[in-house]
Amino acid sequence: MISQRLEAKVHEYQEWRNTLRQTITDYRDWLAKSQYSDAVQELRLYDVLEMLRRDQLVLAFLAEFSRGKTEMINALFFADFNQRLLPSEPGRTTMCPTEIFWDAREEPCIKLLPIGTRASDDSLTYLKTTPNAWQKFKLNIDSPAEMQAILRKLIEQKEVTQGEAEALGLYNPQDIGMTNALKTHGLLKIPFWRHAIINYPHPLLKSGLVVIDTPGLNTLGAEPELTLSIIPNAHAVLFLTATDTGITQSDMQIWNEYIKGRTKYKLVLLNKIDMLWDALKPKQDIANEIAKQVNVTAHQLGVSPDSVFAISAQKALVAKIKKMNPCSNKAALLSLKRYWETRLFKPNMRF
Numbered sequence: 001m002i003s004q005r006l007e008a009k010v011h012e013y014q015e016w017r018n019t020l021r022q023t024i025t026d027y028r029d030w031l032a033k034s035q036y037s038d039a040v041q042e043l044r045l046y047d048v049l050e051m052l053r054r055d056q057l058v059l060a061f062l063a064e065f066s067r068g069k070t071e072m073i074n075a076l077f078f079a080d081f082n083q084r085l086l087p088s089e090p091g092r093t094t095m096c097p098t099e100i101f102w103d104a105r106e107e108p109c110i111k112l113l114p115i116g117t118r119a120s121d122d123s124l125t126y127l128k129t130t131p132n133a134w135q136k137f138k139l140n141i142d143s144p145a146e147m148q149a150i151l152r153k154l155i156e157q158k159e160v161t162q163g164e165a166e167a168l169g170l171y172n173p174q175d176i177g178m179t180n181a182l183k184t185h186g187l188l189k190i191p192f193w194r195h196a197i198i199n200y201p202h203p204l205l206k207s208g209l210v211v212i213d214t215p216g217l218n219t220l221g222a223e224p225e226l227t228l229s230i231i232p233n234a235h236a237v238l239f240l241t242a243t244d245t246g247i248t249q250s251d252m253q254i255w256n257e258y259i260k261g262r263t264k265y266k267l268v269l270l271n272k273i274d275m276l277w278d279a280l281k282p283k284q285d286i287a288n289e290i291a292k293q294v295n296v297t298a299h300q301l302g303v304s305p306d307s308v309f310a311i312s313a314q315k316a317l318v319a320k321i322k323k324m325n326p327c328s329n330k331a332a333l334l335s336l337k338r339y340w341e342t343r344l345f346k347p348n349m350r351f
Ligand SMILES: Nc1nc2c(ncn2[C@@H]2O[C@H](COP(=O)(O)OP(=O)(O)OP(=O)(O)O)[C@@H](O)[C@H]2O)c(=O)[nH]1
Pocket: 063, 064, 065, 066, 067, 068, 069, 070, 071, 072, 087, 088, 089, 090, 091, 092, 093, 094, 095, 214, 215, 216, 271, 272, 273, 274, 275, 311, 312, 313, 314, 315
């Protein structure tokens, strides 16, 4: 129900954009027929139309590992497959930034950029225009099991020597996990892929929504284009924290370095509130504990408690798969929706 209303809202945004494009096209045609048109003005209108054609609503999920980013994306977009489609597991899971959108000119697929491309100076933007650099795997949307198997590529890793990791800019002597692995095995594990693109015909994605799933801190810092361009240019950043860990030092580092002063619209999702549910406690005590955690999170991040939404991505996924009414998430999802409607969908383009 909530996601249907969200779909309607994203669709409305797409309609607004299409109407604006049509109006500008009509204006340009009218100018061309009259004596008022000149080359500079025509070029400017062409630029505006191109900008509107390419415009998409980009939502980026950022957090330290295991806070539930991928689980949340599974709940929002892939619950209809009645299983956890994108790999979401305890510990580090997603190994490379993953953009999910729909481009009708292509079939449903996942495209993966090998990590070795980091050895060249080619930017991600350039590589996106170079199909040969990517490995493409078709997604059979009629077979969830096949899709699930192919999407496990997102968590692939490979072992390399310290020299090979250094050549790819992936060796960090401060990372205790890396130095320990080197001491014990003489090799390091690094992501197999640098970037992933999933082309998938979900109604929200068909309306021009782009979702970016990111891995935890270490991989996030390794891709300058992601941190300098893709994330700051996202229309909204969703920062996830979890009730079981509270705000850790690395959560704080991600917030301060990549989100706080660098993104326009941000909201905080306090995930895993189901971990506070306790059959032996009165409901009011649990509600008070959740409210307390929301306030503490807001205080630590320096935002208003209104920007912190208590959710359980996992229970939302389970509820959607089992076709239950996810009451406990409803309030949080409704307030999330209100936020999207009031702040995100306000057309704020300036020409
Ligand atoms: N109890 C509970 N577990 C959750 C919730 N959300 C996610 N999890 C679990 O937490 C683990 C990590 O979730 P992921 O979605 O893989 O976390 P992530 O933020 O994508 O982690 P990386 O991909 O490593 O960056 C998985 O086992 C999820 O099932 C939640 O709301 N409640």
